[in-house]
Amino acid sequence: MFLISDLCALLEGYLEPDQVAEIYRAYLFGAEAHEGQKRLSGEPYIYHPLAVARILAEMRMDAPSIIAAILHDVIEDTPTAKEQIAEKFGNEVAELVDGVSKLTHIQFESKAEAQAENFRKMMLAMARDLRVIIIKLADRLHNMRTLEGLRPDKRRRIARETLDIYTPIASRLGMNRLRLELEDLGFAAYYPMRARVLAEAVKKARGNRREIISKIEIALQERLRQEGLEGRVIGREKHLLSLYKKMRSKNLSFNEVMDVYAFRVIVDKVDTCYRVLGAVHNLYKPVPGKFKDYIAIPKANGYQSLHTALFGPYGVPIEVQIRTEEMDKVAEAGIAAHWLYKTGEGGGVSAQARAREWLKGLLEMQQSAGNSLEFLENVKVDLFPDEVYVFTPKGEIMELPRGATAVDFAYDVHTDVGNSCVAVKIDRRLMPLATRLANGQTVEVITAPSARPNPTWLNFVVTAKARANIRNYLKNQKRDEAIGLGRRLLEQALADLEETLLMVPHERVVAALKEMNLASLDDLLEQIGLGNRMAPLVARLLVPLETASPEQEAGSRPLYIKGTEGAVVSFAKCCRPIPGDAIMGFLSTGRGIIIHTQNCKNIADYRKQPEKWITVQWADLIDATFQVDLRVEVTNQRGALATVAAAVADADANIDNVNLEDRDGIHTAINLTVAVRDRVHLARIMRSIRALDKVVKVGRGRG
Structure with missing residues (x-):
């Protein structure tokens, strides 16, 4: 069991004594707040925040992060407020704790919507401070390590969420070591039987492979020595989930996947990486088209390395990664490398800069997303990139997900470029906008001021930014069209009363909007255009009939049909509708609204005038016969x-x-x-x- 004394001993290795004392004070505050609470395993709840703090301490995170980890559940699970934390430990810690806390006090329509809104809140907090997501990932890692106490269905749900959201985020932030553990734990919880069978198969195969791995390792080491190059050669083992995914996606048997031997060569500087590449290509023949230079063009998460595939001894395939010590640290820790190794201006900082760039894109995306579920869907799309690199006409490198099209490229350049693109030149040749881009192509977008996004683009774009912007434009366009239609319908209805919208006094419009609980005239016109309100009834509200008899006044008679205040309503004798029947309304000049049942034989005669049909509903309480x-x-x-x-x-x-x-x-x-x-x-x-x-x-x- 991990205790506060163990945590303090770990922290004393890199933090100042007064910072360790402050962390101990936070522990006492957290322990008091969680007093009496227990986890499903039966242990006191405070053990969980302590374990999260330990994960962060192993990453050598700063003192505010450790304090926030210890207090990360006090806002959510205890009466403690954010203000109390700010008062005792400062605003920085309070903001971190608030960023990690879930939105527990808001009612959502569904669990999916609640999860999506929590995710959205976390991402926005993360955009303000990257440490929010590092704490959240550590929290998720400890939860995954202690899933045994939960019901199987809950275990699977949490594992699914981890594999869908948290492992891709860890990957996007370059935190490889944490990602691999999350993946293995998620796989074991989601597919317990498959994980067990695969683990046993790997254990058996390991013995047979040891001799070949040892032989290749010695050969690589010997070749480096002959070339006068310093470097460490390490045999890499594939993780269970990556083995499983490869077997599924490429339809391979276990033996075919395990036939690939993977090695990592770690050297002192970048120049040596390329020299090592030449040496291994001389030792074993390279597989054509399988070389990737992530040093010249790093991945989105800051990852840098040379990747190559070779034909090894006995024809066995070999995968080799070549990188510097610095690159290896960043590859394992990602943005956390900044705190873990104090890497100065090196990879940790570059990984952070790239993470911030990604988050900036997320902020843009969330502004145009309709709701939390749409935002989450967009981020999921964004979290699974398999990069393709293309060039702008000026020679700048643009990085896009695999399968991206010319429209994705246009939106990646700028939202306005995407919204107004009409054609594209790929390597100086005109190509369709739906063309999928390949590595190394030069892409030039042709725009026109009058051009607008096309709804069919949603069928082929793959980036979240393009999808969110197209949807946002179409949503606004739909509103504009509805307002235009609503205006025409209302003007038509007012014309029957020998009025126009301009002639209606402003006070009358304001009063009508207040009565209908709407903010603006545009909102009213949109409602009419979408069919939610009837233009003749709105017209009657704007231009009251002075000649109406007291019996016809809305307030002096019971209301039978919803939304027909102030209108003359009569019931057709051909079908005699009664409350509970499915009904339709027909607008008749001089007779107001005539109500028919939906299966009335006379409806067929009126089908030729669809503009006069309106959808109507019975009022909730009707006291009449x-x-x-x-x-x-x-x-x-x-x-x-x-x-x-x-x-x-x-x-x-x-x-x-x-x-x-x-x-x-x-x-x-x-x-x-x-x-x-x-x-x-x-x-x-x-x-x-x-x-x-x-x-x-x-x-x-x-x-």
Whole structure:
């Protein structure tokens, strides 16, 4: 069990005594805040923050990061507020703790939305201070190490989230050592059986491979000595998840994947890297097209190395990575290398600069994302880049994900360039905008001021920035179009009242907007354009009819249909709709809105005038009766009508009209017009009639 004394002993190796004392004070504060809380394993909760602090101490993170790690759950899980932390440990620590804390006090529509919003908050906090994500990754690593106490479904959910979000972020920030452990733990929790089988297979295969690995290592070491080059040669083992992914993606058997032998050569300086490359190419033949120079063009996360593939002894494939000590440190620790090795102006700083550049892009993206789920989807796209490098016409290198198109390139240059691109030249030849880019191509974007993004671009763009900007533009365009349509519909409706929008007094517009709880006229026009409000009703609200009789005033009669305040509403006699029926509204000149049932036979005649149809709904509370036609077939006996009338009365309804129809001498059809409250009341009346001996059939009349 890791205790505070162990943490202090670890910290004394690189922090000042007064900083260690401050961390101890933070431990006492955290232990008191979490007093009585336990983890699912049964141990006191404070052990978790201590373990997170230890992971950061092993990275040699600064004192505020360690304090924030110890306190990272106090805002979320205890009554402690951010202000208290700021008062005791300063604003810097309070901001870090707040950045790592989840949004627990806001209600979300779904768990997915809550997770997405938490992620969005974390990324924005991370943009302010990179240490937020380092603390979060350490927190996730300890949670993954202690998953045993959870239910299997919860374990799988957390493992999925780790593999989908946190390992790619660790990779994007170059924190390779932490990423590999997260991947292995995530794989074991998500696919326990596959991980176990694969681990056993690797263990068996390791014995057979030892001799070949040793032989290649000695040969590489000997060649370096002959060339007078200093360097360490290390045999690399593939991790379980990377083995599994390779087997899945390339459809290979375990033996085929394990046939590849991987080595790393670590040297003193960059110049030596290229000399070592020449030496190993002389020793074993290189595989054509498999050489990658990440020293000249580093990866997005600051990773630098030379990669090559060779035909080894007995024809076995060999993968070799060649890098300097500095590059190796950055490759393992990424942005944390800045704190871990105090690398000065070297790789740690460069990795941080690249991380900040990435985060700047994320900030732009989140401003144009519609909601947290869309932002999370965009970031996921951005977290899985397999880079392709292309050139601008001026010779600058642009880095894009594998599969990126000319449109992705245009948006990467600038949002305005993407929004107005009309054509592209690749290596001086005109090519379609959907063309996928390849390494080394020179790309020139041709723009036009009047050009606009095309919705079909969403079918082929791959970068999150392009996708977010196209969606944002289309969203705004949809609003503009809806406002334009709404304006035309409202002007048309006002024209029927011999008015125009300009003639309506400003005070009347403001009052109407207030009544409808809308902020601006554009919002009202958008609602009309989208079909959420009816133009004739809005027109009636803006231009009240002075001639309307008191019975027609909205406030003096019950409201049967939602949103029809101030309008004349009548119910069609052909289908006699009642509350509970599926209904449609038809705008009729001089008669207002006529309500029909959706299966009314007369609707077919009105289909030719779709602009006059409006979607309507029954009001929530209706205190009124509605006439409905019933057709009852009875055996031709004395007293049949009286019996049916009595059954209707027993069901608490009145008969407004009766019509008898002699059908064949045996049966008589009784057509009733009955006053009912709604469909439930009608069903009760029909059940009451159907229960009579004399009744053969009862159904609703259709006019």
